[in-house]
Amino acid sequence: MLTRIDHIGIACRNLDETVRFYRETYGFEVTHEEVNEEQGVREAMLRINGTDDGKASYLQLLEPIREDSPVAKFLARNGEGVHHIAFGTDDVAGAAAVIGGRGVRVLDAAPRKGSMGSLITFLHPKDCGGVLTELVQANEDGAQH
Numbered sequence: 831m832l833t834r835i836d837h838i839g840i841a842c843r844n845l846d847e848t849v850r851f852y853r854e855t856y857g858f859e860v861t862h863e864e865v866n867e868e869q870g871v872r873e874a875m876l877r878i879n880g881t882d883d884g885k886a887s888y889l890q891l892l893e894p895i896r897e898d899s900p901v902a903k904f905l906a907r908n909g910e911g912v913h914h915i916a917f918g919t920d921d922v923a924g925a926a927a928v929i930g931g932r933g934v935r936v937l938d939a940a941p942r943k944g945s946m947g948s949l950i951t952f953l954h955p956k957d958c959g960g961v962l963t964e965l966v967q968a969n970e971d972g973a974q975h
């Protein structure tokens with residue numbers, strides 16, 4: 831059902847400085863940048879490696895664009911750091927229904943738009959041992975490969 835670590839989401843105050851850190855320290859490059867108005871973030875995706883299911887794993891660097899966004903709230907409470915983990919699936923709605931049936935709160939009534947044309951949904955961190963967890967269905971046109 832879940833076939834890869836799609837990405838790890840990292841909350842930061844300054845996207846450009848954080849991108850520079852990952853480039854200069856590890857040699858990771860930005861594959862894609864976008865603003866997701868619905869999620870309230872400006873984000874950069876850094877592709878790390880391909881995965882057994884033919885897709886890929888990324889770091890997702892997240893800078894808030896609004897004070898009332900989840901990432902802004904997280905930064906105010908915790909400072910910069912790991913914000914969420916995302917698992918990849920080929921059927922996000924199906925996976926959310928199965929996991930929801932196991933007693934975990936699914937935060938979105940229907941999947942929303944994620945990076946690179948993906949479909950995403952979130953699971954409540956309080957039902958996941960303190961880990962905000964995202965499910966991702968990559969865009970099948972290959973944008974996420």
Ligand code: CMX
Nearest residue numbers: 839869900901903904913914937944945952955960961962
């Ligand atoms: N990881 C772990 N725990 C978290 C958390 C996180 N990222 N964010 C909040 N929490 C915890 C808080 O610590 C708090 O715990 P306590 O009650 O023990 O103090 C509790 O959840 C409630 O926190 P809050 O600050 O009051 O936040 P809200 O309830 O308003 O929102 C959440 C929390 C998870 C429902 C909200 O952040 C959300 O809907 N997230 C999903 C969307 C999202 O994060 N988008 C940004 C990323 C976009 C992307 O990946 O593309």
Ligand code: CO
Nearest residue numbers: 839890916964
């Ligand atoms: Co994410």
